[in-house]
Amino acid sequence: MKKSTIWFLTIIMVFTFIGLIYVQFLYMNSMVRMRNDQFEENVRRALYEVTGALEQDEARHFLEENLAQVENFTPYKKRDNSEGVAMRFTTPSGLIGRFTLEGSPDQVLNMSKPGEGSAIDNATTSSLRGQYLYQKGLLDEVILNILSRSSSRPITERADSTLVRSYLRYELDNNGLNIPFEFAVTNRNHAIIYRTDGFPSVSSSQLVNNPEIYSQALFPNDQANRLNYLTVYFPTKRTYIFDSIKFMIPSMVFTLIMLLIFLYAIMTAFKQKKVNEMKTDFINNMTHELKTPISSISLAGQMLADPTVRKSDIMMKHVTDVINDDTKRLRFLVETVLQMSLYNERQSAMNITEVDANRAIEGINRTFKLKVEKYGGKISTSLAAENAMISVDEMHFTNVIFNLLDNAVKYRRKDSPIILKVSTSNPTPNKLKIQVSDTGIGIRREDQKKIFDRFFRVSTGNRHDVKGFGLGLAYVKKMVNDFHGEISVESEIGKGTTFTILLPVIKSNSNSDNN
Structure with a gap:
């Protein structure tokens, strides 16, 4: 095979392997990027659900703490035919109060549909309407109380670490992220207020720039200068991301092995071609070297066989010396060829x-x-x-x-x-x-x-x-x-x-x- 043909095949195959490896690399990179985007979306959804659950827990806590217990609920009617509701209540703190609501029950709340009120006692209907208005007003008061008092509570009470961990675990599992995590609560300057044992000790800038750490505002309705953040760290994020391309790694390895084998085969082909060229040189040189002593010995033999040539002692000595010298030279050439045979044996006989x-x-x-x-x-x-x-x-x-x-x-x-x-x-x-x-x-x-x-x-x-x-x-x-x-x-x-x-x-x- 010509050297140019070998080079042509080599270039074609090398570009083919490089193209194959490049396509595999692009595919793996695309899968990693897609897996990472999916991971981030699931994490942010889980964090949003956790912060929402914490807000609901806080609201429930204040409702249980502030809603009063109604002890007496009495509707009345004045001489001017105006109606109202009088209520007596006690708060969990022990305060006793009286609440009076005036107005037409029909204006407060229509509890029945047309044609369906004949079975309900008017006093009962009025009582329910009044109770609804009372609870609505009381709920508004409670909400105002929540907004005014909640942000003043320590964040360690509002977001208990045990509760936060349980919510995080539940929401992450719901979003398909059954992997280890560590978390911390930070202030608006990203200074850590408290953290779990496995959360890394890093600076504020590292918290912001670390791709394995995600943050979500806790209680986002708080004042801006009192905002806190739930920060979650996933130590095995890289493993989770690259698990999606594990099946591609053997393919890449096999491709590289094939490329190396091909390069080795090409190098062997070039080496063999060079050996063949050197063998040709060897044969040419050996042929030339063999011709000279053979010609000399043949000429000396012809001289000895020619009866017309005078065979003096000096001439005989000269011819004999030529034959001896060329015989030695032939012996050396034969030994040289025999040396080459040593390479075809695993061990020389010594x-x-x-x-x-x-x-x-x-x-x-x-x-x-x-x-x-x-x-x-x-x-x-x-x-x-x-x-x-x-x-x-x-x-x-x-x-x-x-x-x-x-x-x-x-x-x-x-x-x-x-x-x-x-x-x-x-x-x-x-x-x-x-x-x-x-x-x-x-x-x-x-x-x-x-x-x-x-x-x-x-x-x-x-x-x-x-x-x-x-x-x-x-x-x-x-x-x-x-x-x-x-x-x-x-x-x-x-x-x-x-x-x-x-x-x-x-x-x-x-x-x-x-x-």
Whole structure:
């Protein structure tokens, strides 16, 4: 699949997922807003009902306290034919009084419908009419008394906390709000007069601005400077509101998971495409490398088989050297291909033995010295590790060091001879540190994270000025991991590179050779 096609599909799918998530978010936001509006409407309705009930209770209290008991109710008729009602009453406070109402009973109240009064005694009818007028007048007096005396009572008496709580619970339940609440009574400046234990201790401004606190005027007919407020706090309001969208959360989570899986699949596709490109580079380079020794060996064979070619000792030695060199080169190429097969196995087949790293590095140094000196360079060792005994496969361990040294030679600077240094030390009693340093061209910072990947080469493309296939450092990384160790790199362009290997030691070695 082309890279442009992958990018096109990626953009389409990303926008699709973003659109889906956005629509879900809008739906959830709309549901939360609707639930919040419904909650506020129910709370305000409940508070209105509570304050109304408290007003009715206060009115009932004053009526029971002020309505007098009628002891005598006597209608009379004067000589001028005018009628009236005389009443004797006693108030709950013990005062005795007399009340006289003059006027025609028909003018006071018509108690019967036309044609229906014949069965009612005139005296009784007059008595009822008079009693009605008396009660009406007395009620007006009581109402005036309520208005004049009620606002002077302490709010703690007018709105008892126990009564307020019971009314609140009843009205909230009636409005479908069966959730915990706390309340307080405040004055017109929002200073708290009394509150329940769970009501938050906040300032006046916080009471006004807190979205979880609602207020309603108590006894709104009081004078403005004596108004008090019932303030209710709902500690679980957020939970109540967001309960309405709980079923949407799994949908959102699954959508995000699908988006992450898709992005991971796209990243894997790009990575696989890059690996395929590097494999193509590897095949191209390997094909080129195989052609050269095969052609040389074929040409040498033809020379040996051609009877017309004079076969002198010098010529035979030259042809033999060519065949030997190209055979070694072919062997190296085959080993390189075999290294690639290691990545298809979970664990490489290794012969683990106890190896003295100092002695192994000394042997590698002697072998590699001629190659370094061939390019005018120099190699030195500093084997300072007192405990250099490690548990590794000696052949693979040797290949690891050889690969690092060989890379140093390949990527040397042309303007100055290469200087290599191999050192060992014990940073901790149970660790061996091996460092391979060079004065080569260095590695760019962005490439340092990729140099241990298969087929990756700092010199990309079909270049042949630096021989290699992008497998050497990947092989080194795998072997070090199989040895239960770690490898890291530090490099600076134009100054050189240092590879550091940390391996676990297996025992103290006081007889190690130190150079």
